[in-house]
Amino acid sequence: xxxxxxxxxxxxxxxxxxxxxxxxxxxxxxxxxxxxxxxxxxxxxxxxxxxxxxxxxxxxxxxxxxxxxxxxxxxxxxxxxxxxxxxxxxxxxxxxxxxxxxxxxxxxxxx
Amino acid sequence: xxxxxxxxxxxxxxxxxxxxxxxxxxxxxxxxxxxxxxxxxxxxxxxxxxxxxxxxxxxxxxxxxxxxxxxxxxxxxxxxxxxxxxxxxxxxxxxxxxxxxxxxxxxxxx
Numbered sequence: 001x002x003x004x005x006x007x008x009x010x011x012x013x014x015x016x017x018x019x020x021x022x023x024x025x026x027x028x029x030x031x032x033x034x035x036x037x038x039x040x041x042x043x044x045x046x047x048x049x050x051x052x053x054x055x056x057x058x059x060x061x062x063x064x065x066x067x068x069x070x071x072x073x074x075x076x077x078x079x080x081x082x083x084x085x086x087x088x089x090x091x092x093x094x095x096x097x098x099x100x101x102x103x104x105x106x107x108x109x110x111x
Numbered sequence: 112x113x114x115x116x117x118x119x120x121x122x123x124x125x126x127x128x129x130x131x132x133x134x135x136x137x138x139x140x141x142x143x144x145x146x147x148x149x150x151x152x153x154x155x156x157x158x159x160x161x162x163x164x165x166x167x168x169x170x171x172x173x174x175x176x177x178x179x180x181x182x183x184x185x186x187x188x189x190x191x192x193x194x195x196x197x198x199x200x201x202x203x204x205x206x207x208x209x210x211x212x213x214x215x216x217x218x219x220x221x
């Protein structure tokens with residue numbers, strides 16, 4: 001079962017623009033995480049936000065969490081061609097040890 | 112350097128053969144995971160282990176088996192019972208919520 005669903009499935013922008021990706025989930029969570037995957041590679045952890053947090057920043061990344069709407073967003077500011085990758089949200093589905101991933105958003109940043 | 116090592120990176124198998132994918136970590140993490148990824152899809156959990164000599168089925172365990180005899184190692188066997196084994200397999204370990212992934216193993220059944 002997939003807990004998180006990202007939106008949009010694909011996003012194409014120009015370098016310097018901001019990219020926003022959204023994630024919706026179904027059950028209560030303890031935390032939500034965002035990961036990045038370059039084509040054919042493993043995933044890399046970007047940021048974790050806990051259920052009692054509403055916003056978190058890391059460099060050019062800004063993550064928000066709205067537990068009442070069961071949704072999160074990832075904003076990448078001033079995007080670069082090197083940001084081209086797929087981005088996944090993952091939730092712990094009620095605090096279990098299992099992390100459940102969505103299908104991802106494929107971001108293309110054109111130089 | 113610390114990390115997760117998966118091998119082989121590419122593997123070809125004939126139908127009816129079992130294959131074992133290796134996953135080794137030197138991060139001293141207790142929990143380890145195996146995920147399957149199909150093209151354009153997210154990750155689906157196959158098996159996970161929270162401690163040595165213990166493991167639990169994930170969402171798509173049928174046709175797969177694992178062992179956890181050592182903290183550092185969590186091999187995955189794809190058996191002939193797995194109907195559609197061609198996929199990208201990712202191993203990960205967990206530390207306080209964050210997953211650390213290997214570079215994956217791509218299995219193709221001929």
